[in-house]
Amino acid sequence: MRALNRKLLRDVVHMRGQLIAVSLVVMCGIAMFITMRGAYRSLVVSQSVYYRQFRFADVFAHLVRAPLAVAGDIAQIPGVSQVEPRIVFDVTLDVPGLAEPATGRLVSIPEDRHPALNDIHLRSGRWIDPSRSDEVIVSEAFAGANHLQPGSKIAAVMNGRWQPLTIAGIGLSPEFVYEIRPGGIFPDPRRFGVLWIGRKTVQNAFSMEGAFNDVTLAISHGMRTDDVIDKVDHLLAQYGGTGAYDREQQLSNRFLSDEIKGDRASSTIVPSIFLGVAAFLIHIVLSRLVQTQRDQIAVLKAFGYSTWTIGLHYLGIALVSIAVGSLLGVAVGVRLAMAMATLYKDFFHFPVFLLELQPSLFATGILISAGAASAGALLSVHAAVTLPPAEAMRPEAPPRFHAGIVEQSRIFRALSAETKIVVRNLLRRRMKSALSILGVALAVAILVVGRYTFDSIDYLMHVEFGLVERADVTVPFALPRGATAVDDLRSYPGVLRVEPFRAVSVKIEHENFSRRTGVTGLAPGSSMHRLIGKHGEVYDVPPEGLVLNRELADLLHVRAGDRVTLHVLEDTRPVAEIRVSKIVDEMLGIGAYMDLDALHRLMDEGNVASGAYMTVDPLSMRGIYERLKETPAVAGVTIRRATIEAFKQTIAQSQAITNISMVIFAIVIAAGVIYNGARIALSERSRELASLRVLGFTRAEVGRMLIGEQALLTLAAIPAGFALGFWLCSLLTKAYSSELYRMPLIVSSDTYAFAFGVVMLAAVGSSMIVLHRIRHLDLVEVLKTRE
Amino acid sequence: MEAVFRARGISKIYAMGEVEVRALESVDLDLYERELVVLLGPSGSGKSTLLNILGGLDVPTSGSVIYRDHDLTAASDSDLTRYRREHVGFVFQFYNLIPSLTALENVALVTDISEHPMPPRDALSLVGLAERLDHFPAQMSGGEQQRVAIARAIAKRPDVLLCDEPTGALDYTTGKLVLLAIERINRELGTTTAVITHNASIAAMADRVIRLRSGQIVDVHRNEARVSPDHLEW
Numbered sequence A: 001m002r003a004l005n006r007k008l009l010r011d012v013v014h015m016r017g018q019l020i021a022v023s024l025v026v027m028c029g030i031a032m033f034i035t036m037r038g039a040y041r042s043l044v045v046s047q048s049v050y051y052r053q054f055r056f057a058d059v060f061a062h063l064v065r066a067p068l069a070v071a072g073d074i075a076q077i078p079g080v081s082q083v084e085p086r087i088v089f090d091v092t093l094d095v096p097g098l099a100e101p102a103t104g105r106l107v108s109i110p111e112d113r114h115p116a117l118n119d120i121h122l123r124s125g126r127w128i129d130p131s132r133s134d135e136v137i138v139s140e141a142f143a144g145a146n147h148l149q150p151g152s153k154i155a156a157v158m159n160g161r162w163q164p165l166t167i168a169g170i171g172l173s174p175e176f177v178y179e180i181r182p183g184g185i186f187p188d189p190r191r192f193g194v195l196w197i198g199r200k201t202v203q204n205a206f207s208m209e210g211a212f213n214d215v216t217l218a219i220s221h222g223m224r225t226d227d228v229i230d231k232v233d234h235l236l237a238q239y240g241g242t243g244a245y246d247r248e249q250q251l252s253n254r255f256l257s258d259e260i261k262g263d264r265a266s267s268t269i270v271p272s273i274f275l276g277v278a279a280f281l282i283h284i285v286l287s288r289l290v291q292t293q294r295d296q297i298a299v300l301k302a303f304g305y306s307t308w309t310i311g312l313h314y315l316g317i318a319l320v321s322i323a324v325g326s327l328l329g330v331a332v333g334v335r336l337a338m339a340m341a342t343l344y345k346d347f348f349h350f351p352v353f354l355l356e357l358q359p360s361l362f363a364t365g366i367l368i369s370a371g372a373a374s375a376g377a378l379l380s381v382h383a384a385v386t387l388p389p390a391e392a393m394r395p396e397a398p399p400r401f402h403a404g405i406v407e408q409s410r411i412f413r414a415l416s417a418e419t420k421i422v423v424r425n426l427l428r429r430r431m432k433s434a435l436s437i438l439g440v441a442l443a444v445a446i447l448v449v450g451r452y453t454f455d456s457i458d459y460l461m462h463v464e465f466g467l468v469e470r471a472d473v474t475v476p477f478a479l480p481r482g483a484t485a486v487d488d489l490r491s492y493p494g495v496l497r498v499e500p501f502r503a504v505s506v507k508i509e510h511e512n513f514s515r516r517t518g519v520t521g522l523a524p525g526s527s528m529h530r531l532i533g534k535h536g537e538v539y540d541v542p543p544e545g546l547v548l549n550r551e552l553a554d555l556l557h558v559r560a561g562d563r564v565t566l567h568v569l570e571d572t573r574p575v576a577e578i579r580v581s582k583i584v585d586e587m588l589g590i591g592a593y594m595d596l597d598a599l600h601r602l603m604d605e606g607n608v609a610s611g612a613y614m615t616v617d618p619l620s621m622r623g624i625y626e627r628l629k630e631t632p633a634v635a636g637v638t639i640r641r642a643t644i645e646a647f648k649q650t651i652a653q654s655q656a657i658t659n660i661s662m663v664i665f666a667i668v669i670a671a672g673v674i675y676n677g678a679r680i681a682l683s684e685r686s687r688e689l690a691s692l693r694v695l696g697f698t699r700a701e702v703g704r705m706l707i708g709e710q711a712l713l714t715l716a717a718i719p720a721g722f723a724l725g726f727w728l729c730s731l732l733t734k735a736y737s738s739e740l741y742r743m744p745l746i747v748s749s750d751t752y753a754f755a756f757g758v759v760m761l762a763a764v765g766s767s768m769i770v771l772h773r774i775r776h777l778d779l780v781e782v783l784k785t786r787e
Numbered sequence B: 001m002e003a004v005f006r007a008r009g010i011s012k013i014y015a016m017g018e019v020e021v022r023a024l025e026s027v028d029l030d031l032y033e034r035e036l037v038v039l040l041g042p043s044g045s046g047k048s049t050l051l052n053i054l055g056g057l058d059v060p061t062s063g064s065v066i067y068r069d070h071d072l073t074a075a076s077d078s079d080l081t082r083y084r085r086e087h088v089g090f091v092f093q094f095y096n097l098i099p100s101l102t103a104l105e106n107v108a109l110v111t112d113i114s115e116h117p118m119p120p121r122d123a124l125s126l127v128g129l130a131e132r133l134d135h136f137p138a139q140m141s142g143g144e145q146q147r148v149a150i151a152r153a154i155a156k157r158p159d160v161l162l163c164d165e166p167t168g169a170l171d172y173t174t175g176k177l178v179l180l181a182i183e184r185i186n187r188e189l190g191t192t193t194a195v196i197t198h199n200a201s202i203a204a205m206a207d208r209v210i211r212l213r214s215g216q217i218v219d220v221h222r223n224e225a226r227v228s229p230d231h232l233e234w
Helices: A002-016 A018-054 A068-076 A142-146 A199-205 A224-238 A251-292 A294-302 A307-347 A358-383 A391-394 A412-413 A417-428 A430-468 A483-492 A551-556 A595-605 A616-630 A640-694 A699-736 A751-777 A777-783 B047-054 B077-087 B102-109 B122-124 B142-154 B170-191 B200-205
Strands: A059-067 A078-088 A088-095 A101-111 A121-125 A134-139 A151-156 A161-172 A190-196 A211-219 A473-481 A496-508 A513-522 A547-548 A563-568 A576-584 A592-595 A610-615 B001-016 B019-032 B037-041 B062-066 B086-090 B162-165 B191-196 B208-213 B217-224
Touching: A002 A018, A002 A307, A002 B102, A018 A251, A018 A307, A018 A358, A018 A640, A059 A068, A059 A224, A068 A078, A068 A211, A068 A224, A068 A412, A068 A417, A068 A576, A068 B200, A078 A101, A078 A358, A088 A211, A088 A473, A088 A616, A101 A151, A101 A199, A101 B037, A134 A142, A142 A161, A161 A190, A199 B086, A211 A224, A224 A391, A251 A294, A251 A307, A251 A358, A251 A430, A251 A563, A251 A699, A294 A307, A294 B077, A294 B086, A294 B122, A307 A610, A307 A640, A307 B077, A417 A547, A417 A699, A417 B047, A430 A640, A430 A699, A430 A751, A473 A483, A473 A616, A496 A551, A513 A551, A513 A595, A513 B047, A547 A551, A551 A576, A592 A595, A610 A616, A610 B200, A640 A699, A640 A751, A640 B047, A699 A751, B001 B047, B019 B037, B019 B047, B019 B191, B019 B217, B037 B047, B037 B170, B037 B200, B047 B062, B047 B162, B047 B191, B102 B122, B142 B162, B162 B170, B170 B191
Parallel strands: A101 A190, A134 A161, A513 A592, A547 A576, B037 B191, B037 B208, B086 B162, B162 B191
Antiparallel strands: A059 A211, A078 A211, A088 A101, A088 A151, A121 A161, A134 A190, A151 A161, A473 A610, A496 A513, A496 A563, A496 A610, A547 A592, A563 A576, B001 B019, B001 B062, B208 B217
């Protein structure tokens, strides 16, 4: 078959422009697939290896205080294989070089051994010295963000006392793979860190001798976690237990699992779009090739080449571009996956991030794209090879034509001859026009999807930090405090407004559904944490009843007006039937709200607060931070400005690679589709255009006809592409939606403008190339050869 | 003499939109070993259709065509493919060379899939093109291209050579060159040859001349002696 192979090679060289476009699109698809799939697999493997090696606990419970003997009782529960009681407190930290107070989570560890569960991986330094009471191990992210090293000193306000601490080591724990403050969404390593501290030190500071307020358990393989949780809850109820929960509800694991879930979905959706476009492109390139080579196919058949051999020959042309695209795609994909791995390693704190790029991954990527491309190729090849050779040798019959409704209209009759040709051509080849529109629409859609994530994040920022969270500083108290504590905050110079809030842990039940969360009591007319509707409208907290956000309401299958059972998990643990009076729209977390007074009545308590929202004069910030650092009642503060900063940084980091490469790939695809469309139109029509030139039409007139057609098609494709893109965004939104955050389905006008701009640029660029070719149209040659 | 082809009652009807075109109507025809037949007729007389059916490029709507012991009308697509590969050489009016292959490669395209082909160079020498092996179709004149097409058709040593208006696109001088090449193949290799033409002057080079009109054979005439294409005038 050497001569046939040579033909293949020469055809490939001849069509290199279009085939390179196909290769680039295939490259994008495979690179996306390898990057996203590789990142997904790597996360799964890294997570499972880390959890196993460092004994991540199965069940977690927090309580007020219980004697250590209770830990022994927990160990007796059938199915529990390991129990690690400990003391956990959030404290305010004074970090050198940081103006505002930071929050530290103190977690007690045995001085002389590693903990049985949630072991610490020491990155540098050493374990704490049992003979010293001021040593801690700090989490790596916090140490890194604040330039702390073994030997550095910081201070903590522990139970109202200012205590200096020395850093002995820097470590990581499977419990804090994603390290965020309670109630936070995005990491802020500069202002939140974990401090592992000797049990004796912390029990002395908080008067917890012989007691614990937090416990983690391991469960024997095959035992039911829910049964154990029920028994633990039962045991801890009288010690102020706020309800045990499993890994699924554990914050760090939850985030990690959501990321994995999202990656799994998007690593399917996004590469599918790209590979689908590649298949489509190959289809149009090949069907055009097959059409122009009808007579060659006939000759091959006449001389006894089998249908099969000819089919493979044309498929071969597709496969060459797929092979080139695959090689490039694997190379780019591996690079991107490595970059993603570095990023994940920082974003999620793994001791080792295992980059899982197995050959099977490459094989799958290539097979999928080859399959998609072959599917695209087969249709056109099939049509060609099944034609009887005698028929194939005759030129294709001219398309049938009859005047349709459009052409009978008065408007049509008023058009110039040139415009009539354009319109007629489009109408005459409806299928071809539809396919061209689809191609450009796909390109537009990909551009929209590529930039959508940025829009979504911008909108989320706008809503969460512009409409909902409006306090400059949020100050949680270590324990609920009376009105004087709030008045105290009001007295700080530079504080403009203070609103107290009450937060309690609850379990909400509705029919068979239940969820552990917190209820926040908001002061009437609260202006610093606001409740908003779908379109950003602001609601007041209703004086009676419970407000749920939509995510929580959906989880519980609750509609406004339904009644739910509220189990408070603190203090006297009241249980109440309560009506859901409103459902609000929030993008973060699963939240529930009540009127502050109504919550007080439910708790049967006076005017106490769990913390306060504050608006402050920016000029007085520093002084307020200093005061807060020294206020014993305060257990760490959240600063809006810092949160926004951290959020931006995190997002910029974590999304940058995927989003930027997606936008670049989208541009490549858009250009590829449009360039190919124009080239094909030119080659299909060159004979007709040359005839018009012979009849005396100028180059400009002929050019206008062809470009006019392309322009009409592109213009028709753009709205279709916007709609298709929006639909794909909604798919992605669903894939990424989790309890922790929902991507809002917002596509900005900037994004539409961007997609429009890129497509227009590609269209203008392709037109220039086509016009250039028209200028060099060889009139005589074109008329001599048959179509 | 033994009949290579035996066609009986073959008809071919094309549906062109709402109109039915009867290209052939119950044609009977025998072609014999080593003979050179010219099929003569105006355009639309059905001669190309007849040739395509003999060559296994098309199947008749009714009737039967037997090539030696092969029933072409009952053959499957893959049987027809094998038949064309093993027995038939085609020459077309518009040469139908593969533009991306050189002269030599165009011939090799066929010898690649043949059992006992002659070397592609020898085939090109037979048509007097030994000097232009590496030229692409676009670099050759029409006559040269047609001679490459003939070389391509005979390189596999076919049992039958079917030529559809081989001089139709050529001028007088090059047309003669091409006819000489066909005549030489028939004489030297003994290949049964059928040539379609609407040029009556060419008929003199044939052993037999078959005239078609409106899908039917109207006359069969045997020449006393074949005239060399050198001496044909038109």
